[in-house]
Amino acid sequence: MKLFEDKNRIYDKPATHNSNTYNYYDCSSRVDIAIIRKVLNEWFDDYPDTEKNELNRRFNKSFTSAFYELFIFNLFKLQGFKIEIHPDIPGTTKKPDFLISKGDIEFYLEAKVAMGESEKQVSLKRRINQIYDSLNNIKSANFFLRIEELIIKTKIQPSIKQFRDKIETELKNFDPDTVTKDIQAYGLEGCPKIAIEDKNLQLIISLIPKDPQYRKENDNAIGVYPSEVFWGGEEESIKTSFSKKAKRYGRLDKPYIVCINSIGRKFTGNYDVMNAIWGTLAISWSTNPNDIDEKIIRMNDGLFISDKGPEYKNVSGVLITHVMEFNIPNSSYWLVKHPFADKELDFKIIDMSYQYLRDGKIITTEGKTIAEIFNIKTDWLDE
Known part of the structure; x- marks a missing residue:
């Protein structure tokens, strides 16, 4: 058996934040992913036959x-x-x-x-990644979204549909050329912001205009994620x-x-x-x-x-x-x-x-x- 079977692959999009890594590698048609698959298949081929089923199962999990x-x-x-x-x-x-x-x-x-990371940190990361994956589906031809603030307020996983709908509505109110001029005049303070909040989630995003030649709907709407600062290694x-x-x-x-x-x-x-x-x-x-x-x-x-x-x-x-x-x-x-x-x-x-x-x-x-x-x-x- 092979770790990744030979088949026709047509999925050329990047992985989502919460993608199952094995499933993404198995379906991706990207050239670099194909190279990685080939190497892993060669390694797997040398693994003892009696252990292959178990290892294959663990790759998925x-x-x-x-x-x-x-x-x-x-x-x-x-x-x-x-x-x-x-x-x-x-x-x-x-x-x-x-x-x-x-x-x-x-x-x-x-x-x-x-x-x-602790189990609690991993769980929170999955919840945040689910939000990112949902926000990345926003239709935004003229702007990238910059996540300024994302706070999950409760243990309940927030529903993002109303957030997406409001952001897509708000996006229609901004002209990318006008925003570009504001940024040139005032720096990043010239970026318009959209703030949304409900009982489970608080979200603030700013809009970064795309260059004219790139103004189309991308696979991912988010262009900039919140920065993280660590003390120690x-x-x-x-x-x-x-x-x-x-x-x-x-x-x-x-x-x-x-x-x-x-x-x-x-x-x-x-x-x-x-x-x-x-x-x-x-x-x-x-x-x-x-x-x-x-x-x-x-x-x-x-x-x-x-x-x-x-x-x-x-x-x-x-x-x-x-x-x-x-x-x-x-x-x-x-x-x-x-x-x-x-x-x-x-x-x-x-x-x-x-x-x-x-x-x-x-x-x-x-x-x-x-x-x-x-x-x-x-x-x-x-x-």
């Missing part, structure tokens, strides 16, 4: 986690490892995602996606996800690697990951006024050590990635060896760059990129 497991499977398979899915382990009925082996070396591996999300997997099996008979795919909206890259793994950056100084001795240190709040000492010694290492189906060859990863692991793993058998601790210093070895391992060009979607 939870695309991001199913994608990540398939990615990890192929990541290690392409490095020459043998992989057993959901192996039995002594002393428990729980089963990790993979048992990975090369020669006489074996280790367990568990994969988890870290979104950085995804450190806590990474640490929480790691902790859950590290605690899941207790002591194991083999080395154990936890893989975390950090794809939350606050992810900033190396700064988040290094703080999560090795501890938060801080400044230390002496109370001696004659010798301040100011220096940058890392606090004992990383994955492997706390103020009480080494933590999660049943884990041999962690692989943190930032990979999604559309950035595969350009994705980042951090493979790190636990400096105090009970069961040490020889990381040299892995073709990837990894970090380890030596004499209190973080050492980074050279290794292959994701693009090199998968043999995918970094401009793959431009073909």
Whole structure:
């Protein structure tokens, strides 16, 4: 069986906010989506036949986690490892995602996606996305809509039809050329606003005139969404996800690697990951006024050590990635060896760059990129 069957596809519109990712990828006729489908089908073809039905089902239900497991499977398979899915382990009925082996070396591996959102936040996001999808259906040939304010006031999902109807009526009262002149004279303050409110929703939008050559009804009426400001990155999300997997099996008979795919909206890259793994950056100084001795240190709040000492010694290492189906060859990863692991793993058998601790210093070895391992060009979607 295939993950995506061969068929005629004619849907060329962008995905909606609440689209089922698998269904959208399965019906889209876009060239870049076809390239992604081809790669995922090739990966899926190498997955064990006995597990394909279950993975296919999970792609439809939870695309991001199913994608990540398939990615990890192929990541290690392409490095020459043998992989057993959901192996039995002594002393428990729980089963990790993979048992990975090369020669006489074996280790367990568990994969988890870290979104950085609680269930409550995910639920609210879905409700807001439903509103966005409805507003995007507004017929607006002359203006893009800029969402200035959107407040859901109750637990009841707002009905958007009356909002859409009023906005479409109001749009007829504004001339795009006149609004363009107002913006040139007064800046964005010259944009007309439409405010609507009922017992469940408060909405304020402003109108941004389209250039004359683009004045037609688009697939999406919304041109600008509300901006979001975050304090901090995804450190806590990474640490929480790691902790859950590290605690899941207790002591194991083999080395154990936890893989975390950090794809939350606050992810900033190396700064988040290094703080999560090795501890938060801080400044230390002496109370001696004659010798301040100011220096940058890392606090004992990383994955492997706390103020009480080494933590999660049943884990041999962690692989943190930032990979999604559309950035595969350009994705980042951090493979790190636990400096105090009970069961040490020889990381040299892995073709990837990894970090380890030596004499209190973080050492980074050279290794292959994701693009090199998968043999995918970094401009793959431009073909």
